Amino acid sequence: MTGCDSPTAQPGIANSPRNLGQLQGNGARSEFEGQRLQIQGVVTGNFVKALGGFYLQDAVGEEDGDPATSDALFVAWPRDAQPTVRRGDRVHVNAVVREVGSGEQTQTQLQDAQIEVLGRAAAKAVVLSAPPANAADWERFENMWVRIDSPLSVTGNDGLLRYGELSVAFGTRLTAPTEAHPPGPEARALQADNARRSLTLDDARRSEYPEKLWFLPAVPSAEEPLRAGSLLSGVEGVLESRPWGWALQLTEALHVQSQAPRPAPPAPPNGLRVASFNVLNYFNGNGRGGDFPTERGARTAAELQRQRGKIITAITALQADIVALLEIENDGDGKHSAIAELVAALNQSLGDAGDYDWVRVGKDSGSDAIRVALIYRRQNVQMLGEPAVLKAAPFDDLHRVPLAQTFASTKNLQAFTVIANHWKSKGGCEEAEVAIAIRVTVRGAGMRRAWRQPVHWTVGSQATRRQQAMRAIW
Template sequence: MLDPGDRRPSIRRHPSEFRMRPRALSSILTALPFALAPLFAAACAPGDIPSELTPIGTIQGTGPTSPLEGSEVQVEGIVSAHFPALGGFFMESAVGEDDGDPDTSEGLFIVWEPPTDTALATGQRVRVQGTVTERGETPPTLTALDPVEAVELLGSPNPEALLPATITDAPTGPITWDRLEGMLVRIEAPLTVTGHSGLQRFGEIITSFDGRLFQPTELFRPGPDADSLRAHNDRMKLVLDDGSNEQWPEAISYLPDWPEHDAPLRVGSVLEPMTGVIDVRRAGHLLLPIETIAVREPAARPDPPSVDGQLRIGVINVENLFNGDGEGGGFPTTRGAQTFALYERQQAKLVATLQALDVHIAALAEVENDGVGPRTAIAQFAQALNDAGPARDWAPIELEGPGGDAIRVGLLYRTGAVTPVGPAVFPTDSIFEWGSRPPLAQGFLPNGEGAGSGATGTGAEGSTAEPWVIVANHLKSKAGCPDDGHPRAGPGDADQSDGQACWNAHRVVAAEALADWIDSDPTGVGAERALIVGDLNSYAHEDPITVLRERGWTDVFAESDDGPPYSYVFQGESGRLDHVLIRASQRAHRVGAAIWHSNADEFTGFGYEYDPQPTVWRSSDHDVLVVGLDP
C-alpha cells in the first residue's frame, strides 16, 4: 500500500522553491516552430506611450488577482513567447529588472495581435500600454493587458535577456503557480505522462512530477488518507497544453507528430526536460512548451499475460459494442459505432484482443442489449472470433436481457473447453431495473470434469468436481450526477466530495443486492464457488467493494508484486473500476491473475474511430483482466 507521505519528494520554494540560474535561450528559441519564428507587432512611434512605468510584479501582486485590475498601465519587458491561437504574447521582466519579491510573478500576457508588416521576435524588448484584466470566469485567472492601446519596440531582440525559472526537483509542498504565472520556466525535474485523454481534443497531456498517480480511493478508504493523497496528486500534476483554444487540432505544436504505434507515448513514459510558459486557462495552470518535447524513457507495450489455471476467465468492457440491425444497416447506433465500417473495425480490435488471450470464458460489459439470436451483437462477436481462429468454438450464453437499458453484460465461452452447468439467470431485484445493469450468472465446468454436488452438467462419471459460477456485472457509472429532484436519486447519490463521485449510494445498494442474490444460489449449482467479475464502477477501497469484502468476498488482485494494480486511467490518475472477486473460502483455487495494460495507457487515437489497424491497442478504454482457477 502506498503512503503519500512516503512518496513526496523535496521542494524548493521560489526563488529557493525553484532553482534559478542564468541560461542562454538562443539555442532553444531558434528551433521553435511556433514561438521562435519571428513574431509580428505594430510599433508605435516613440513617445506615444507615457514614460511612467509600472513593474510587472506590481501588476501581478501577491494575491490570486491583480491589485490593479481595471487600471491602465504602461509596462516594459521582454517578449518570451507568442501564441497566435491565444491572440497575444507573453512578456516578462528582463534579467536584473524584477522586483526581487519571490511572491510576485514577473510575467504578463498581452492580448494583442500585430499587423503582418511588423516583426516582433522572441527576446524583443517592448513597452506596452493597456488595461489590467483577469482572463477566466473562475479562479485561477490569468492576469493580462486587454485592451492594449499601444506597443513600442525597443532595441534589437536579445533572447539572453530572458532567464527562465528552473525547476530541478519535484515539489514536497503546495506549489503556488501564481508566482510563475506568465513566466518562462525550465522543467528539469522528471515529468511522467500520467494521462492524455485530452490530447486529441484539447492538445493536452497530464504529466506528473511523481510518476504514475493513483486514484485516492483505489489505495485508501474515503477519508483523511485519501484526501491527503488527492492533495498530493494535485500538486504533482502539470498539464502540458498546445497554446490554443481550438478543439480537435490537426497537429500539436509541441509534439513532433501524433503518437504512432512504434512511438505510442503511453502513460508511464518519462519526458526529457522542457521549457515553456505558465498559462492559466480552464480554471487551471498549464505549461505551454515552446519547444518540441522528447521522450527520455518510453513506457513499453506489454506482451499478453500468461495465466495458469484449468479454468481461465477474461473480463473486458467492450466499450459499447453495437452492431446496428445485425445485417449491415441500422447505423449510426445510439451508443456505439457510427457506421458499419467503424463497427467492423471495433469488432476486429476486440477479436484480436481475445485471440491474444488463452481464456475459456469471456465476461463482457457494454455489449448491446438487443435480445437473442444470430443477429445480436454478442452472437456476431462470437462468430467473428470463430471466423478469425485459431479457436473456433466460441458461443454466447443466450438469455434475453431484462430492462430497457441500451447495454447489458454478457458471457462467451469455448465449447471445446467448458460446459455450461445449470441455467443462466438474471436477478429480478428492482435495483437492477435502472442504472446498474442486471448481472448474469452461469455455472461452468471444465470439460472432462464431472458434475459434483448440485451440478446438472455432464462430465466424467464419478468425478466430484464442482462447477464455478461466473457472475458478470456492470454497476452504475460515476458520471451524470443527479440534479435535485431526480426521480431515481436517493440520499447519497449526489457527489459527496469524498472521491467516490456520483451514484455511490446506488452502487452500494446494488452491491448488497448482488451479494444476497449470489447467496441464494440462483443457478442451483452451488453458491460457494463463484466469481464476481466486471465493471463495478468503483475503485478498490470505495463503499461498494467494501460492502462485498464485508460479505466474505476477496480481491484476487489485492496481492501484486508490481505495485498497485489498475485497469483504467481517468483525469491522469490510475485505478480499477474492473474487478474479480472470489469468496475467501475459495481463495486457494486462484492460481493466476493478470491485467493486460493494452488499453488504459494507450493514446485514444489508436481506438477504432481513428485507427483502421486491427491491433489490440486501445480496443477499449478499459484494460482486460484475466484470472485462472484450479478445481
C-alpha cells in the same frame, strides 16, 4: 476605478503597476481586475493562431523580485490583428485586466488590447527541478515561461491523439489515493501530493485529432506506445491555469528519455480465465454498414472497422474463457445488434477455434444507451439457467443494469456465477456529491472495514476492485 467602463489609467498614476509581477500580485486574482492600464513586457509564447493571444513576461532585470508573484500574463489578441508579434518581441500594451475562468482557478489576462512592438528583448525562464511544496504554489508561475530540468513520468496518454495532451508528473507515476490507503488522512495526503506533482503537457492547439504531434519525435505506435511510466525530458513551455490543475503550453519539442516496458502477461491459470474489457462505446450503426455517425461511438463505417479490429486483437490476447464487456451498444441481441456483430467478427478472426457466444438478456438490459455483456467460449464453459439482472433502485436510474450468469466448467462441471458491473460516473452532479459526503460521514467506520475486504464475486467494474466502492456509494 473598477468595472468594464473605467477610464484609461495613465502612466505614473499612484496605482499603475510598474511591471507584470505587480499587476499579477501574490493572490489568486489581480488587484487591478477591471482596470485599463499600460504595461510592457517580452513575448515568451506566440499562440495567436492557436489560442487567440500571446504570453507576456517581464524583461530580464525588470521583474518585481517577489518570488510569490508571477511575472507574466496572457494577452488576448485576435488572429488577424495587426501588428503581428513573435517570441522575443518587446511589446507595449494598453488593455483591460480580466480574470478568466470560474471559482478560485482563474487566469489573469489582458483584453481589449492595443499593442505596439518596441523592438527585441530577453525574458528569463523559471527553471524547476522539483514541484512546488503545495499545488496552490503553482500560482506564482502562472503564465510564465517554465523550463523543467528533471525527467517527468507519463501518467496518462488518453488525451494524446485527440487533444495533443499528455498527463505527466514529477517523480514516479501517480497512485490513486484509496488504492494505497483507506479513506482518511493518509489518502488525503497522497491526493495532495499527486496534485502538486501533476502537470498536463499541451500542444498549444485547440483543434481535435491533430494530424501530427509536433512535440514528439514520432507518433506513438504499438511498438513505441509511450506507456504510462515513460520518462520525458526537455520539457519547456508557458504555464496555464485550468479548472482541474495546471498545464504547460509547450514551446519546444520533447525528448523521450525512456519507454516504460510492457509487463509480461501473467501465465494462464490451470483453471478458467475470467476477464473484463471496456469496448469504449462500441456502436455498429444499423449493423449493415449504415446509420453513421452513431450516437456515441464510431462516426463512420471505417472508424467502426478500426475500433472493431483493435477490440478483437485485445480480446484474443486475453485468452479468456469468459469476458465481461462494458460500454457496448444497448440495441438488443438480434442479428444486426452490436454484440452479435462483434462476436461474429471475433469468431471469424479465430477461424476453427472461434467458439465465442454471448449471454442473451432480451429487453432487460436497462434504458441507457450502453450496457454490459458477457461472452464465453462454449468449448470450456456452459451456461446454467437463465441470466439475472438487477433493475431495482438504485439500479433503476443511477446505474447501468448489472448482469449475472451462472456457468459450469465443461471439464469438471463445477458451477460459479459471474456478475458484470459498470459503475456510472458520479461526476458533475452536485446532489450526488452531497449524498456521498453524507454517507461517507455516517458510514466511515464501516467503509474502513469494507476497504480491506476483497471482492470475489464481480468483474467488469470500472470502480476500484474493492467492495468499499459499492458500500460507500450505495
